[in-house]
Amino acid sequence: MESVSNQHEYVIAVVGAGPRGTSFLERLLAHVERCSPGQRRKLRVLVFDPAPHGSGRVWAPQQSPLYLMNTPASFPTAAPSGGTRRSLPASSCSISFLEFCASAGFDDDAASYPTRSQYGTYLAWLNKEASAHLRGRGVSVEHIAEEVTGLVPHNDQYLVETAHAGRTADAVVLAIGHLEADLAAGPAHLAAEAEQHGLHYQGPAIPTTVDYRLFGPGENVLVRGLGLNFFDLMIQVTAGRGGQFRLNQDPAPGQRYTYEPSGKEPHLIAGSRRGTPYRAKTLAPGFVPGGIRLQHLTPQAINTLITNHHQLDFTTHLWPLIEQDVQETYTQYGGSGVFDVIAFAKPFQHQSWASPQEYQHTLIQWLEDDAASSAAGTGSPEKMATNALHAARLEIKKLVAEQSIRQSSLLRDVEGWFEPLVEGLASGPPLQRIEEVAALARAGIVEFLGPEPVYGVDTTQGAFIADSAAVHGARYTAEHMIEAMMPPNRVSQAKSPLVRGMLAQGLATPAVIESGGQAHVHRGFNVTAQPHRLIHADRTAGQIYVLGLQLSSVQWGTAIAAEAGGDTRGSARSLTDADAAAAEITSAAAQGQHLPSVQNAARVQ
Numbered sequence: 001m002e003s004v005s006n007q008h009e010y011v012i013a014v015v016g017a018g019p020r021g022t023s024f025l026e027r028l029l030a031h032v033e034r035c036s037p038g039q040r041r042k043l044r045v046l047v048f049d050p051a052p053h054g055s056g057r058v059w060a061p062q063q064s065p066l067y068l069m070n071t072p073a074s075f076p077t078a079a080p081s082g083g084t085r086r087s088l089p090a091s092s093c094s095i096s097f098l099e100f101c102a103s104a105g106f107d108d109d110a111a112s113y114p115t116r117s118q119y120g121t122y123l124a125w126l127n128k129e130a131s132a133h134l135r136g137r138g139v140s141v142e143h144i145a146e147e148v149t150g151l152v153p154h155n156d157q158y159l160v161e162t163a164h165a166g167r168t169a170d171a172v173v174l175a176i177g178h179l180e181a182d183l184a185a186g187p188a189h190l191a192a193e194a195e196q197h198g199l200h201y202q203g204p205a206i207p208t209t210v211d212y213r214l215f216g217p218g219e220n221v222l223v224r225g226l227g228l229n230f231f232d233l234m235i236q237v238t239a240g241r242g243g244q245f246r247l248n249q250d251p252a253p254g255q256r257y258t259y260e261p262s263g264k265e266p267h268l269i270a271g272s273r274r275g276t277p278y279r280a281k282t283l284a285p286g287f288v289p290g291g292i293r294l295q296h297l298t299p300q301a302i303n304t305l306i307t308n309h310h311q312l313d314f315t316t317h318l319w320p321l322i323e324q325d326v327q328e329t330y331t332q333y334g335g336s337g338v339f340d341v342i343a344f345a346k347p348f349q350h351q352s353w354a355s356p357q358e359y360q361h362t363l364i365q366w367l368e369d370d371a372a373s374s375a376a377g378t379g380s381p382e383k384m385a386t387n388a389l390h391a392a393r394l395e396i397k398k399l400v401a402e403q404s405i406r407q408s409s410l411l412r413d414v415e416g417w418f419e420p421l422v423e424g425l426a427s428g429p430p431l432q433r434i435e436e437v438a439a440l441a442r443a444g445i446v447e448f449l450g451p452e453p454v455y456g457v458d459t460t461q462g463a464f465i466a467d468s469a470a471v472h473g474a475r476y477t478a479e480h481m482i483e484a485m486m487p488p489n490r491v492s493q494a495k496s497p498l499v500r501g502m503l504a505q506g507l508a509t510p511a512v513i514e515s516g517g518q519a520h521v522h523r524g525f526n527v528t529a530q531p532h533r534l535i536h537a538d539r540t541a542g543q544i545y546v547l548g549l550q551l552s553s554v555q556w557g558t559a560i561a562a563e564a565g566g567d568t569r570g571s572a573r574s575l576t577d578a579d580a581a582a583a584e585i586t587s588a589a590a591q592g593q594h595l596p597s598v599q600n601a602a603r604v605q
Helices: 019-033 082-086 097-104 116-136 185-196 228-236 299-309 314-332 341-345 356-375 381-401 407-426 431-442 497-504 573-588
Strands: 002-004 010-015 043-048 140-144 150-154 157-161 165-169 171-174 200-202 220-224 244-247 257-260 267-271 446-448 454-458 463-467 475-478 480-483 510-515 518-525 533-535 541-546
Touching (some): 010 019, 010 157, 019 043, 019 116, 019 573, 043 116, 097 116, 116 140, 157 541, 185 200, 185 480, 228 267, 228 431, 257 431, 299 314, 314 381, 341 381, 341 407, 356 446, 381 407, 541 573
Parallel strands (some): 002 165, 010 043, 043 140, 171 541, 220 480, 267 446
Antiparallel strands (some): 150 157, 454 463, 463 475, 510 518, 533 541
16 A cells, blocks of 8 residues: 655645535635635645545435435535624635525525435535635645545554555544444344345435335335434335325315325335324424524523533423423413423324224324424414424533533433434424325325334244234234434444544544443544544544534534524534634644644643
């Protein structure tokens, strides 16, 4: 393997050229544009990713136009825009996705739900523009369509290894996004049984990497998961195979479409612990509708709690305030009585059904009701109360990032039950998808398992099986099963040779959270405060910066993008992370400044 180095330049290796890597390039440009070339060493930027640069795999512009984002066009950005620019000055190519849409000929309706390929086109444009503007400022930028397989400390620098060469870098930015992962014990057992009996098992994966052609016309497909990956599967094997959603005349909400099959569709039998899909987003405008005001979970109340308790327990200190805000919002928008948001998230708890047909009827009615509630916008007390919950989530994210919530409570409460609660209620698809799945259920293309379904393999039949104790007589068999979910964002399960190698040599360590007197290995890397750098096994930290999903140890949630005009402490924090890394790296590259030794970096407290 050839080794390439350059002693006269400050070299930055960006590993991952998706949204986070692209945001870093744009933020680096902003810092370069604010200083003269004489104030720093010559910069060289090496950008590594085998996937399309800018979009990465998830947002590839070439993917099916049937895949939609689950945020309106007004939300996402990979560069500062609007009010965010008061804290993070814009670069010469800093625009949001919505601002890009008008110039690209895309739908620029702020409330529309764009395709993922359109957002990928924006990311590819921003990546290309940032690279070109950097070159115009004398920065060398090289895009390398290869996977980084290893990272090794080398003479106060890092050797960045690919299959064909090794490049030396002074600083490394890890923006590696979603990674393939080893299966957990239960799914691994299913996969092994499936292989033994000639069945097809599809584990958690990015939807664009799944070969849905393996599901033949009319074949049963067991699906575990009714979140966003389910809707991708659903649309790709129906409309993606020539089926038509016909618009009904003067339809009631939830009955907007009739589905006309092509005859090529498989039969999807889908389940989740709740028994229902994620609820649709409301048509009330805004990422958080404008009328939502938190009266109890306020900055003043939070500051008082922190003053009195230093670190907070979510269930004791924060959840009561959230419940009050949810209830008052429900009442404000016309709801009567007590709104139990936890019960709302599990509508079929402690219920049973006499037959699968009875359960299908219940689910279709649930879908139609949810669609009607979403279509009502501010006329739905339930949906507006759910948006108060969503607004509270944004405040909790800030507290997690600022380490104001006890680690034990973060693990037990925030990640343990609050996260799935909010995901199912406030992170669902656009209304269109619920209308479509209702039409597919009426057409018999999609069938639902009951709550708390159980999946397995019947070794005598040589088939997958699934049933729900809540639905009498519901037992399904299939030769296919798919986990409709993304790979787990857990560094200790990552298949990536880069991540495995860094963990093995102690260059990286997983975060550990203490709870109940026990140490729990967390999902993300152990990192320093912002700008987040890897903490090595010897508790030192060098010049390896982390952006995105692998920061889950210090940030809660996996937002797909920053919010255009958002708060740099909250919904636009991913831009703050990129900016902080770019600022420190450009400072280190300042002319004549001593570069810290990787092996002798300052000890982390």
